Structures are given as C-alpha cells and as structure tokens.
Amino acid sequence: MKFPLYFSKKIAFSKDNKNNLSRVIVFIGRLSVALGIIVSLITVSTGLGSKKAIKERLADFSGHISIKSTRSNSSYNSSVLDTSHFYPEKIKNLPEVASVQKYATVSGIFRNEKNFAGIIFKGVGKDFDANRFKKFLIEGVTPKITEDGYNSQIVISKKIASDLNLKLNDSIVAIFSKEDRSPIYRKFEVVGIYKTDIKMIDDLVVIGGINQVRKIQEMGPNDIGGMDVFLKNINDVDEVFPKVENLIGLKNYAEKATDKYPQILEWINIFDVNIGLIIAIMLIVVVINIIMVLLILIIERTNSIGMLKTLGASNGQIRSIFINYTLLIMIPGLIIGNLVGIVLLYLQKIFGFITLNPENYYVSVVPVDLNPLYIFMISFGILLVSALSLVLPSFLISKISPVKAIKYN
Incomplete structure (x- = not known):
C-alpha cells in the first residue's frame, strides 16, 4: 500500500x-x-x-406516434387518411412497435339541463388497446367496440363528469355541427370515467365507437382519420419515428406524443x-x-x-x-x-x-x-x-x- x-x-x-x-x-x-x-x-x-x-401518460393515452392526414392540420375534425403509399401492416410489424389502433375524431358539445361542455369525440375501432387504457379508468369499463353498427357507449373524463354532474350509466346528448348542415344529435351512455391528470386531455376527450364519427363525418365504412402507434419502449421513439414516416405516404404526416402539446x-x-x-x-x-x-x-x-x-x-x-x-x-x-x-x-x-x-x-x-x-x-x-x-x-x-x-x- x-x-x-x-x-x-x-x-x-x-x-x-x-x-x-x-x-x-x-x-x-x-x-x-x-x-x-x-x-x-x-x-x-x-x-x-x-x-x-x-x-x-401522453403516449399511453394517444400513442407514442400518431399518424394523421395533412388535410387535418390542427383541426379537431380528422380528415380521412390517404391510403396511397401507406403501409399500416409494415408499421405494425416493426420490431419496436407493440400495437397500433385506428381512430377518427370530431368536435362537438355535450349538453344537459344543468350545463354544457365542448368535447373532442375520439372514435376507436375493435383494435382499441383496452388493456393499456385501463390504467386511466377510475370507474366503470371501456366500451365494447365491434364496429358492427353504432355503439352508443362512451368513456368520459372525471372533469367532464363533474362539470355535467354525470355518473355511470347516465345518458347525455351530444351535438355535432358541420358547415351547411343542420346540427346532428346523438345520445350516449356513460359506461366509464377516466382521469389522466393532463388538462388538455381531461377537459375535452371522450372515447367512443369509430362508426359514430364515420357517420357524422360522412366517411366510408373502412375510412379512418388517424392511427396511434404504441411502442414497446418509450425511449425508442426518436429511432422509430423516421421509420414510421417512411411508411405513411406523402399526404399523411406523423407526430410524437409530446409534439401534440408543445406547452407540455x-x-x-x-x-x-x-x-x-x-x-x-x-x-x-x-x-x-x-x-x-x-x-x-x-x-x-x-x-x-x-x-x-x-x-x-x-x-x-x-x-x-x-x-x-x-x-x-x-x-x-x-x-x-x-x-x-x-x-x-x-x-x-x-x-x-x-x-x-x-x-x-x-x-x-x-x-x-x-x-x-x-x-x-x-x-x-x-x-x-x-x-x-x-x-x-x-x-x-x-x-x-x-x-x-x-x-x-
């Protein structure tokens, strides 16, 4: 020593x-x-x-990477994804990808006798990752999505439920409007209440069936407004992002979960x-x-x-x-x-x-x-x-x- x-x-x-x-x-x-x-x-x-x-939380709710049509821009009403040079199966088969789910969105208003609230209705399909969503549920269940007919079950946030005094199994009327058209009314049943603690999501987003949005947006039976891509490891997002971009075509674009909310x-x-x-x-x-x-x-x-x-x-x-x-x-x-x-x-x-x-x-x-x-x-x-x-x-x-x-x- x-x-x-x-x-x-x-x-x-x-x-x-x-x-x-x-x-x-x-x-x-x-x-x-x-x-x-x-x-x-x-x-x-x-x-x-x-x-x-x-x-x-951002990624588990809306995907680590989201794919949208360039026509959607920042609108809450999603446009149909362009299918030319768009390869969803290849994206799903990337080794870093855990799952993908299709969706479509439309903006509207919930109204009852006591109050009203602006919403973004996110319609999901039968590939909806209910197990990943369970961590956000505080009451009830996720809607059973089969894409057969029009499912009236929805999941709302605790914030919306509190503002409108809604409980499980309550009904609520939603109003959707488009230019040069009369307002569209839909009645939904609350089967679940979620909470993410992210204000921009909890204040607006409602989860329901994709066929409801297709009907309101006058989409085709197989059209989708976007796709959420979930990764096995959140740290791989920067590596996987360019791979996804190469598989979505020129008329669609991809964005990371954090890019959706620049303030976050x-x-x-x-x-x-x-x-x-x-x-x-x-x-x-x-x-x-x-x-x-x-x-x-x-x-x-x-x-x-x-x-x-x-x-x-x-x-x-x-x-x-x-x-x-x-x-x-x-x-x-x-x-x-x-x-x-x-x-x-x-x-x-x-x-x-x-x-x-x-x-x-x-x-x-x-x-x-x-x-x-x-x-x-x-x-x-x-x-x-x-x-x-x-x-x-x-x-x-x-x-x-x-x-x-x-x-x-």
Whole structure:
C-alpha cells in the first residue's frame, strides 16, 4: 500500500487523534456531503420521474406516434387518411412497435339541463388497446367496440363528469355541427370515467365507437382519420419515428406524443434546467465545506506536517495524505446520504404521500425514478469534484516550513 494512502487511513480511523475541534469539523464535512447527496438524489429522481410519467401518460393515452392526414392540420375534425403509399401492416410489424389502433375524431358539445361542455369525440375501432387504457379508468369499463353498427357507449373524463354532474350509466346528448348542415344529435351512455391528470386531455376527450364519427363525418365504412402507434419502449421513439414516416405516404404526416402539446414539452424541458441548477448549487455547497474542512485540518496538524517533512516526506506526498484524509471523511456522509435519500424516495414511490396539483404539474402525485445508475453517478460525481477541488488548497502545505511547524503548537 502506498505511504500517503496508508497514513491517511491511520489518521482518519484512529480514535486517539480527534479532539473536540476535529470532531466538529468532521461532523460538518459529513453533514454537508450527506445533505448534498440527499437533495441531489431527490432532485434527479423526482425530476426525471416527472418527465417520464408525463411522457408515458401522453403516449399511453394517444400513442407514442400518431399518424394523421395533412388535410387535418390542427383541426379537431380528422380528415380521412390517404391510403396511397401507406403501409399500416409494415408499421405494425416493426420490431419496436407493440400495437397500433385506428381512430377518427370530431368536435362537438355535450349538453344537459344543468350545463354544457365542448368535447373532442375520439372514435376507436375493435383494435382499441383496452388493456393499456385501463390504467386511466377510475370507474366503470371501456366500451365494447365491434364496429358492427353504432355503439352508443362512451368513456368520459372525471372533469367532464363533474362539470355535467354525470355518473355511470347516465345518458347525455351530444351535438355535432358541420358547415351547411343542420346540427346532428346523438345520445350516449356513460359506461366509464377516466382521469389522466393532463388538462388538455381531461377537459375535452371522450372515447367512443369509430362508426359514430364515420357517420357524422360522412366517411366510408373502412375510412379512418388517424392511427396511434404504441411502442414497446418509450425511449425508442426518436429511432422509430423516421421509420414510421417512411411508411405513411406523402399526404399523411406523423407526430410524437409530446409534439401534440408543445406547452407540455416546454414544461418537461424546464425539469432539465432545474435539475442542473440544483445539482450545481449542491456541488458548490459541498465543495466549499470540504475545502474548509481541509484547510482547518491542515492548520490543526501543522506540527505533524513539519514532522513528516523532517522525516523526508515530499510536499506531494503530504498533500496526498490530506486529500485522501478529507475524502475518507466524506465516505460516511456519502453512505448516510444515499441511505436516507433512497429510503425517502422509496417511501414516496410506494405510498405517494407527497401530492401535486395536476392542473399545474400534469401529475397528481410526485413520481419517482429510482435508477441505480443515477444514484452511482451522483455519489461518484460529488466525490470526484470534491477531490479535484482539494488539489489547489492543498498547495498551502508546501508553504509550511518544517522548523517553524515543529515549534508550532
């Protein structure tokens, strides 16, 4: 074992070399490291967890990638997909794709005796992924879609149900209108109530049968207004997106789930800025405290430095001793910080005791992403930055004269 590391361990773990001042300094150093680890872990895990949860909610509700006609533009009334050079089977058979589902949309109004609400009626077919949708259901069931006839069952959001005072099995009249045509009235039965916590969806979207939309939009019996593509892994979306674009033809276009709602994408990007800012602040605090610990330990052990120099130790060896000594002091703080941070995050992940306002944050409970890689990188990063930051202050040792140091007490 090299001399600097051996000597560092001897003085770091010795019980006889710690006076009251040393204990206070060591405690401050370890506390700052532990707090830095805890805050960094919570910031990264909740920030990345929020980004992941919002993206997954958007994707699981309306597909990781959606295909529409270029004639639809931003209209809520979908136009028929162009079938030339459009290969839905090839898209479905891509190895990264889990499933696809067709849909068509039309805008309208729900009205009853007490209130009214604007809606987007999303008609789905028999390939509707009911199992994926179940995570959003809070009451009732999903409609049974067979595409035989006109299904009157619908699923509405909790927000719409609250605004119109609707319950399961209640009936509601919808009004749809198009230019140069009389209003179209349809009566539906509420069989399910969902909640995504994403305001732009919960305020508007109603799920029902695609044949209802085909009739209202005067589509053909096999026409569709769009297709939702669900992937096996949300992280593959950037890789799969160009593959999908090559299979949809020139008169259709594809968009990612987050691109549908640019305000949500902007909100998600804020997390990266906040995470970076908080970690930077924590690093500065930890580094300042660790440098303070090193300088005080050097002053406290000036006599020992003089003895080491007298015995032939070089300035570089003595600097290594004190840097190693300071880093060894940090290790208990790293362990305690990780244990406390992981326990707190695990409890939040299981019990969700910290809640949020979904209208502002798009999630109702603080989500947690406990990734072992992030945990390791935070601890290793703080240890590495601290080690590098100690190099310059350690040069104070070279200014200490052996003769004066031995006399110093």
